[in-house]
Amino acid sequence: MLARWIEAAGISTVTVTMMPDVAVAAPRVVGVEFPFGHPFGLPGDVALQRRVLTTALTLLAGASAPGTRVDIDVEWPVPLRDAYRSWQPAEPSPIVAAMLARMRGEG
């Protein structure tokens, strides 16, 4: 929604997102199939970070219609099983902990 509000105020935006199917409100969208917490890639991976940013800037400057979406065709270079675990916080977030407690009948 921040992208939508900033755009409505007259400043162009592009959103890099791991969930492009959910970012339906954003005027320009770059989809990346990366784990949460890593919109531009891995630490120290200058080439990948640069590729994501330049794609976003190309879309920012060149998209001709609202709702334009481009997906970056890069496979996350860490095995899925490891990446799936490692992006998650060490402790469940408070809302997730509360949901789990409710499911267990504690809430």
Next chain:
Amino acid sequence: MRVDSFRFLPRSFRPLYEHVEAPEGDMPWAAFEPRLAGATVALLTSAGLHLEGVQPPFDLDRERREPTWGDPSWRSIPAGVSSGELGMCHLHVNSADVLADHNVALPTDRLAELVSEGVVGATAPQHVSVMGYQERSLDGWRTRTLPEVLDLLRGEAADGVVLAPV
């Protein structure tokens, strides 16, 4: 190739995201007027970044007490920041990689390189960090953060913003 938005999401979370509808009304559209090589670009992250020891951290204690609430405030992050200067406040993602290299979430160094190469005209002097977990109404963002962030962006004459939720 089409990105799978759910590839890294625990299956039990999918129902929360599968039936998203666009907000009512036309999609807003601000045409990007300048050439990129003459434009000023700002970055916005939802990673909950702040200048360690200089800016107050985002309020995670209150989120722990009130799990449906998230700190709606924002921080300005200077364009020349180094990873060692930053703290990260976010209870929903592992912060290790962002703390090791902030460009994972807020690519200030990559933007600076593109400016020095003449691809982008200028970096905004101050970028923006919010913390992405928010209460459903988004009232804090809408009524306070948004006007303040717009003031910053306009003051810096930003032509465009690259937003990257974590």
